[in-house]
Amino acid sequence: MKRIFFDIDDTLFPSSQFAEKARKNAVRAMVEQGLGYREDEVYSKLLKIIRKKGSNYPRHFDLLCRELGVKRPARYIAAAIAGYHSTKTGILPYPEVKKVLSLLKKKGYKLYVATNGSSLKQWDKLIILGLAPYFEDVFVSEEIGSEKSAAFFRKILKKLRERPGNCVMVGDREEKDIFPAKKAGMATVRVLRGKYRSGKSAADFRVRNLKPLRDMIKKL
């Protein structure tokens, strides 16, 4: 094993937890500006919009204001965005992550990120979390040109001129991390964290945090 690939969300930091907190802070900030609705009403309306439009839709708060019939929404959208972003100052990786990544680098492994999403958003997370310096490179679906799939991983292997047998993928989602990496011939470690922590897994190993990673990788 030479190269280890990591997913970001719910693998390196508690993404689901952060999103919930950030959305609640956004809603509170709107209500504090005099929106005229209760926080729980606004929050459940926001969740409906997110379910309908997907979490990457960039105008949740605009739509929320429109559905609430707000006539001059700028004040509330500005408050929501400021509330959402204020949550970022408290965002940290899972407690063991930096220590484990340091150790793996010291032992000579090359570390990468392999993630779905927008390059800008995923880089933003790595920079704010202070994790960018640990990785040789960061592969985001937007730049690769396809969402995580066997093809996604094969493109990365080609770029690195590496055989899949020398690589491990570490992630929390069976169908986005484990299944496609395995199909591309890589070893896999499933991290049982965040909202996708349950369910069957075909991964070589399953872990509750990243601490056992080094010992496992030696066995692969």
Add this chain to the structure above:
Amino acid sequence: MKRIFFDIDDTLFPSSQFAEKARKNAVRAMVEQGLGYREDEVYSKLLKIIRKKGSNYPRHFDLLCRELGVKRPARYIAAAIAGYHSTKTGILPYPEVKKVLSLLKKKGYKLYVATNGSSLKQWDKLIILGLAPYFEDVFVSEEIGSEKSAAFFRKILKKLRERPGNCVMVGDREEKDIFPAKKAGMATVRVLRGKYRSGKSAADFRVRNLKPLRDMIKKL
């Protein structure tokens, strides 16, 4: 005098100073991520782009990366945005502002904001500065449908069903605050702060900060 209108930038908080600091933090964050240029080179290139495109152009950092020939810009744009926004946590109104606004409200004056720009951005400033609660209403050129001009102020007076003789405009820019408000028949106070602090003024009063405001308004 019943109603007092305030400009935001360089009237209620040190906007020019903030922008410089935020841009420098953005550039530093890009260089820290391994951009491969010196901070002063990148900063002067950024200033050129801002001069050319205006400070409200939303893609300064994209353009900066393109001009520097960066092949995969997401990392550096994300760093720049995070660096820029990190500056916001330290942003505060000029030291006397909250005290003066409180006093004026207590004395029965109705306070408003009259500002050029995007509603979202101007609300963002008021919320982050903690100034939103002081104002009865906020008039932004984007919503009013014209930049600060005699027509801009006349529209506001019509909305409030108020005579110009009962109103004072307080701002730092002769041609955007003083001249058009005067033309609409309002009294004017020029604040000598920020990068437009010098130059002649036709304002009824000129002040170095907002402290003398109450006494002046009594004289008008």
